[in-house]
Amino acid sequence: MPSSRLIALLDLDCFYAQCESVRLDIPSHLPVAVFQWSGAIAVNYPARAAGIKRFMKLEDMKKVASDIVAIHVEVETLSSAFIEEAGDEDVRKSKYKKQYSLTCEEKALAFSRENGHFPSRTSAQANIERYRYVSGLIFSRLRIFLDEVVGQGGYKLEKASIDELYVDLTEYVNKSRESTPPPLTGKVVIIGGDKNWTDDAQCLMAANLVSRLREDIKTTLGYTLSAGLAINKTMAKLAAGRGKPDGLAVLPRSSEAMKVALETTSVLEVRGYGGKGGKIVCENVLKFRGYNGPWEGDEYEEECKKLSMKMCGDCPADVLGSKHDWRLMNNGEEGEEVQHTKPGAPTKSITTFKSFVGDKESCHRKDDVKSKLGAWIEMMVKSLVRRVLDDSKRNNRWCKTLCVYFCNDVKAVKSKSTKFPGKSAQGKEESVTKFFIKTLEESTVWPIIRVGVSADNFFPLGAGLGIFLSKENEAGVTKPTDFKTTKVAKVVEKSTLFATVPPKSLAGICWNCKACTYENEADAKVCEICKTSRSVEDDEEYAKRLQKQFNDEEAEGVAIGVGVGVGEKRKAKKAKTVKDFFGS
């Protein structure tokens, strides 16, 4: 299977809990929970072993683990906000560096001061900057390791979230001449069992690299991570779940192993299918399979959970697509297409939020906005502008859009956006604050219990984006990155692995079959999947897509003020259904 990709997903184990364990030097056998107000947002594995879960309260934890370590996330308080100068990232960097390099005595002191002591949510906002810092450190270290071992350009690294990233190792394994890679170290799980571990030397090489990489992060920075290795991002993510904690799970590139994965994975476990959309897929599949209920209690949910990826793949596309255009398919040709790893991928938005609980705290009418929320708004605006300035320094970009969010109920979020003040504009905080207050005062929903503000739509100010930390960071990264914006983001994405909606990014390069929703090659006369003939309407829509894409690219080129070529256009590849893995 020489043309298949090899993608690894790396996932830091219970990340915030690890950060605190490292920062405060907490013995590894102790159960640790990181709290945000009264509920835990991260728990380590000893705690999980005792039955402790996310959102559990401290009293309940103590019942099952009396030695529980309870650390609260960092907060910004209303009273002591922001002594640091806006835009001085170095000040904050040294602040966080200091947090993680305490002496033994300082650690012990901080531990006793913090363990079990929670701040008041009525005068503070939770802030995860402490963990963003570690995330940056780890990602930077990963790049150093990969540059050393694989070589610059020989891999692609995409940040997926604060504690997750993808590494595309296809190029590395294709180029390498290494004949007998050293054996794997650490915990390794082979999905489908050892018997499915073929003599795939390239996959073994990639697995070996991931093992070493995990080891490197553990020895240099003291953090453990789990990893999944597979032919694409979705399967890598799935595999990583099997490797937890502190292990590597490989989905070998054999159809036998793929069969096992498809049969043993509930479709609800697949990224993107945990919510309403996944439920709709399940509903349709259940109907197709002749299960109509009536269902008692949790029966329905249980049936949904039992639906494997294979079962979904066995359904015709139109059964799944009745409402949401869902299609179940494996990657394109050779089972390898799709979801290209986006190199770098710096964050696309910066947001800050604060929720208020109880009637006393919430904002009931226009008059309450300034009196009750004024101080919060000021704090959040300062925090946002400061982070945007830091980001600007690091990534040499600025944002176009300012968006204010508020809601009276978790399900009814309202938002209003406007132009973000320019980088050199005077009084950025003041103008943002003004818009924030005005937007809330004009609210049609009361009481307001949650407010937030975000900066989005970043555009480059010049060449050379740094991605994780700026150049002289603690991990010693000095190389500028060669990441280029826009083009990469525009061209790369087509998500087609198991069950996806045809992505918008394909507009202009395919025609979309009405019968089965498949995105066909631009010049195909009949649908490659269901053989339906291309109609006049299809032609018209295709022409419209072409025009739209053309317009979009023109607009993009002007907006960022640099010469943007059309670039490489991704070709739609022939889809291979899950069924193909099972013959017939």
Added chain:
DNA sequence: CATTTTGACGCT
């Protein structure tokens, strides 16, 4: 059951 504070992205 939902909790909070993030973040990405799709639809109209």
Added chain:
DNA sequence: AGCGTCAA
């Protein structure tokens, strides 16, 4: 531009 969905 505004709202909805999904995830951790």
